[in-house]
Amino acid sequence: xxxxxxxxxxxxxxxxxxxxxxxxxxxxxxxxxxxxxxxxxxxxxxxxxxxxxxxxxxxxxxxxxxxxxxxxxxxxxxxxxxxxxxxxxxxxxxxxxxxxxxxxxxxxxxxxxxxxxxxxxxxxxxxxxxxxxxxxxxxxxxxxxxxxxxxxxxxxxxxxxxxxxxxxxxxxxxxxx
Numbered sequence: 001x002x003x004x005x006x007x008x009x010x011x012x013x014x015x016x017x018x019x020x021x022x023x024x025x026x027x028x029x030x031x032x033x034x035x036x037x038x039x040x041x042x043x044x045x046x047x048x049x050x051x052x053x054x055x056x057x058x059x060x061x062x063x064x065x066x067x068x069x070x071x072x073x074x075x076x077x078x079x080x081x082x083x084x085x086x087x088x089x090x091x092x093x094x095x096x097x098x099x100x101x102x103x104x105x106x107x108x109x110x111x112x113x114x115x116x117x118x119x120x121x122x123x124x125x126x127x128x129x130x131x132x133x134x135x136x137x138x139x140x141x142x143x144x145x146x147x148x149x150x151x152x153x154x155x156x157x158x159x160x161x162x163x164x165x166x167x168x169x170x171x172x173x174x175x176x177x
Contacts, residue, residue, distance in 0.1 A: 001025070002046045002053065004071050014042040017057060019071070035066070035074050038089075043147075046071075047133075054133050056080065056103065058089040062107055065094075065134055081128060083107060091147035091163075094133060097177065101133040102140075104148045104160075122146065123165035128166045136175045150175065 002009045008022045016036050020028040037059055044057040053068045063081040066074040081103060083089050090106035106125050125143040128136035145162035149173075152158050160174040165171070 002052075002071065004046065009046075009071050011044040011046060011055065013037075013044060013057065014040060017041060017044050017047065017055075034072065037064070043091045045091075045093050047096065049096060049133060054094060056092040056094045058105075059086060060090060061085075063089050063092045063103065063136075078134060080134055081105065086110075091148055095150045096133075097158075099131075101130050101136075102150075103128045103136045104128070104143075104145075104150065106146055106148075123162065 006023070008025055010020050010022070011030065011034070012018055012020070015038065016031065016033040018032060020030045022028045035113065040060045041057055041059040044055050046053050046055045051069060053071055054065055055068070055074065055163050056063055056065045061083050062079045064077040065080045066077050067073045081089070087107040087109050090108050093104040095102050104125055104127050106122065108122055123144050123146045125145045125148050126139055127141040127143060129138050129140045130136045144165065145160065146165050147163040149161045150158065151161065158177065159172050160175050162171045
């Protein structure tokens with residue numbers, strides 16, 4: 001969810017990336033498609049960097065990104081990360097910290113057998129670092145988490161969420177850089 005000109009914007013998929021808006025975070029109004037990505041485009045994540053918004057999302061075997069200055073008009077896509085053969089990306093989360101960028105992305109290889117909870121998503125997240133939010137090649141960590149979101153609290157502490165692991169639901173842990 002991104003706040004722009006007094007209104008909150010929530011982006012969602014799959015296939016066509018859509019937006020809904022709200023002024024109170026309780027009542028949402030669908031506003032339609034912002035762009036058609038095709039394939040299995042899903043899991044959009046938006047980060048403001050300077051005066052531009054950077055959206056990462058998954059499609060097939062890669063993470064793509066687009067930029068916008070107004071959250072309505074988006075650039076053409078560019079691939080920022082290609083996953084290893086046989087791994088589909090899930091739930092990318094782009095963030096900035098201390099002058100560099102991090103991309104957290106889960107992987108799915110179609111094998112339910114590696115999960116700790118039957119029917120739960122796999123819980124492997126790769127963390128990539130780059131000085132360019134448009135290109136990630138350097139893996140810096142692997143975490144046991146699924147669909148992580150990185151959150152900075154009002155007191156300056158950092159947290160990471162994980163959906164469905166280690167318990168069903170959403171778990172939260174403090175991050176130490």
